[in-house]
Amino acid sequence: MTLVPVEEVRAFVLAACPPGPVVEVPLAEALGAVAAAEVRAPEAVPGFDNSAMDGFAVRSADVAAAPATLQVVGTQLAGPVVPVEVGAGQAVRIMTGAVVPPGADAVVMVERTAPSADGASVVVEVPVEPGTAVRRAGDDLRAGDVVVTPGTVLTPGRLGVLANVGASSVAVHRRPRVGVLSTGDELVGGGAPLEPGQVRDSNRPTLLALLASSGFVPVDLGRVGDDEAAITGAVRSAVDRCDAVLTSGGVSMGDVDLVKVVLDRIGDMRWFQVAVRPAKPFAFGLVGGVPVFGLPGNPVSSMVSFELFARPALRRMAGVPDGALDRPRVRALAGEDLRRKPDGKVHLVRVVTAWEPDGRCHVRSAGGPGSHQLSAMAAADALAVLPDGDGVGAGDEVDVLLLA
Numbered sequence: 001m002t003l004v005p006v007e008e009v010r011a012f013v014l015a016a017c018p019p020g021p022v023v024e025v026p027l028a029e030a031l032g033a034v035a036a037a038e039v040r041a042p043e044a045v046p047g048f049d050n051s052a053m054d055g056f057a058v059r060s061a062d063v064a065a066a067p068a069t070l071q072v073v074g075t076q077l078a079g080p081v082v083p084v085e086v087g088a089g090q091a092v093r094i095m096t097g098a099v100v101p102p103g104a105d106a107v108v109m110v111e112r113t114a115p116s117a118d119g120a121s122v123v124v125e126v127p128v129e130p131g132t133a134v135r136r137a138g139d140d141l142r143a144g145d146v147v148v149t150p151g152t153v154l155t156p157g158r159l160g161v162l163a164n165v166g167a168s169s170v171a172v173h174r175r176p177r178v179g180v181l182s183t184g185d186e187l188v189g190g191g192a193p194l195e196p197g198q199v200r201d202s203n204r205p206t207l208l209a210l211l212a213s214s215g216f217v218p219v220d221l222g223r224v225g226d227d228e229a230a231i232t233g234a235v236r237s238a239v240d241r242c243d244a245v246l247t248s249g250g251v252s253m254g255d256v257d258l259v260k261v262v263l264d265r266i267g268d269m270r271w272f273q274v275a276v277r278p279a280k281p282f283a284f285g286l287v288g289g290v291p292v293f294g295l296p297g298n299p300v301s302s303m304v305s306f307e308l309f310a311r312p313a314l315r316r317m318a319g320v321p322d323g324a325l326d327r328p329r330v331r332a333l334a335g336e337d338l339r340r341k342p343d344g345k346v347h348l349v350r351v352v353t354a355w356e357p358d359g360r361c362h363v364r365s366a367g368g369p370g371s372h373q374l375s376a377m378a379a380a381d382a383l384a385v386l387p388d389g390d391g392v393g394a395g396d397e398v399d400v401l402l403l404a
């Protein structure tokens with residue numbers, strides 16, 4: 001089987017994973033979701049001219065020859081509007097966020113004033129320009145301004161802006177519900193002593209956590225043995241309940257790689273030998289119209305395969321624009337030799353990043369390169385991309401995919 005470049009496999013997968021349906025959700029459930037419609041401000045924010053300081057609302061002309069003594073005719077707190085006006089020679093005590101009373105055109109901060117003991121007058125010590133310490137109506141948003149465009153990821157700040165324009169819910173792409181199914185007769189869960197030949201199921205918790213940390217809804221589909229009927233039943237029920245399914249194991253060239261057999265029978269699958277290491281075996285296709293990702297069983301491979309193919313595709317289903325599907329990539333400096341041998345594949349090397357005083361990202365190996373050596377993958381926060389060849393030497397530039 002010929003090796004297929006990562007980009008080609010990625011493009012094939014993305015094409016089959018269009019953005020999911022649009023739902024209206026309360027703001028409290030929208031963090032990390034992707035907006036599906038434009039939202040405009042129906043009104044100005046702030047809605048009225050208000051004070052940026054605690055101090056005194058004045059007529060700037062009255063204090064042009066400061067110091068000036070003004071008569072204090074009232075107090076305006078943030079909140080209900082007091083019926084008070086600032087006439088010539090007058091001032092109103094005012095707090096941050098309070099409506100600027102009619103007649104005033106500036107606020108003098110309290111630190112630049114000396115109120116009389118009885119509060120009836122105040123000495124303003126400095127002149128102020130018109131508009132000083134006044135936050136104008138609409139200087140954050142004007143009525144009609146676009147606050148969210150389709151494709152915007154709803155961050156905490158965006159949710160605050162939506163609240164600011166009176167939205168209590170927002171139209172988003174539904175977060176994909178993604179099932180995870182482990183396969184293999186050797187797998188066991190829990191902490192019981194292992195029988196000879198048994199292996200603990202680490203892929204399922206890892207993949208479920210990768211889904212959750214990427215903003216998708218993880219669905220634990222459990223574990224099945226290497227049994228055609230069991231795998232068939234599990235996958236069929238999975239595609240009924242989920243928007244996408246990840247299987248792990250059973251997609252290589254082995255004797256009991258039955259995931260392959262089953263998916264070929266019940267789905268429209270394509271099998272890849274990807275030109276990458278780790279994560280060479282990979283399957284993708286539709287079962288009952290639902291995207292199914294056949295991830296390799298080796299723990300590091302399943303994580304890398306998730307990063308390269310599943311995560312971008314699921315982000316696409318979640319409504320993320322095509323230009324923003326992948327993890328950020330930076331040009332880093334190798335802190336040590338990262339050597340490899342030519343084999344027709346891109347190697348993704350587990351590395352730890354450090355941003356050093358030269359302003360550059362430096363990387364060092366996070367540990368063993370085996371696709372079973374999950375500890376090194378767990379310690380890594382990036383993957384160095386080594387194109388086919390001999391690798392790079394200490395001090396050379398190298399592209400890295402940032403995972404964290």
Ligand code: AMP
Binds near residue numbers: 296299
């Ligand atoms: P397979 O792709 O099924 O041939 O599995 C390849 C390797 O990954 C074998 O060593 C399996 O024991 C191991 N493996 C498969 N599934 C899991 C899993 N869920 N957790 C940990 N290791 C696994």
Ligand code: MG
Binds near residue numbers: 183184185250256297
């Ligand atoms: Mg297996």
